[in-house]
Amino acid sequence: MEPRISFITLGVADLERATRFYEQGLGLPRLGTPPSVTFFELGKTWLALWSRESLAADAGVAAQPSGFPGFSLAHNVRSPAEVDALLAHVATVGGTILKPGHETDWGGYCGYFSDPDGFLWEVAYNPDFPHV
Numbered sequence: 001m002e003p004r005i006s007f008i009t010l011g012v013a014d015l016e017r018a019t020r021f022y023e024q025g026l027g028l029p030r031l032g033t034p035p036s037v038t039f040f041e042l043g044k045t046w047l048a049l050w051s052r053e054s055l056a057a058d059a060g061v062a063a064q065p066s067g068f069p070g071f072s073l074a075h076n077v078r079s080p081a082e083v084d085a086l087l088a089h090v091a092t093v094g095g096t097i098l099k100p101g102h103e104t105d106w107g108g109y110c111g112y113f114s115d116p117d118g119f120l121w122e123v124a125y126n127p128d129f130p131h132v
Contacts, residue, residue: 003047004044005045006045007045007046007047007048008045008046008047008048008073009047009048009049009050009055009125010047010048010049010050010052010115010117010119011050011051011052011053011054011055011063011117012049012051012052012116012117013051013052013105013117014068014116015036015037015038015049015050015051015118017094017116018038018049018116018117019038019049020044020094021093021094021095021115021116022038022040022047022049022115023038023040024093025089025090025093025094025095026043026081026090026093027039028040028047028118030079031046033057036050036051036054037049037050038050040095052117054131055092060111069119069120071120072112072119072120072121072122073119073121073122073127074118074121074122074123074124075121075122075124076124076125076126076129076131076132077123077124077125077132078125078132080101080103080125082125083101083109083110083111083123083125084100084101084111086123087100087101087111087113087123088119090113091113094115094116095115095121096112096113096114097111097112097113097115098112098113098114098120099111099112101123104124106123106126107126107127107128108124108126108127109124109125109127110123110124111123
């Protein structure tokens, strides 16, 4: 397998609400899509929003959420101040701050929020991460 992720698809409860959060709230660039799914281009990886029921049916699993999904998405920024600014913005557009920005034991600074469907996002400043 080549080392890349093509899509990250989030199964959402309300496609219109989730699309609004990511497009208007976070400012992600939306691509032209059919009405049943929303795509955002994030460099070489795309983020897709699709109804939880449709995604579960496509994968052949139950649609009911089972608590913590065991993963988070991450967005790295250029400074601790950017972490705090993005978290403050997210709180005004429908996200929930789970953990405010704080110094980490690995020498960086990060905080966590959840989107309206409960998906976890880490916002981090990592002085050693090369792709910011």
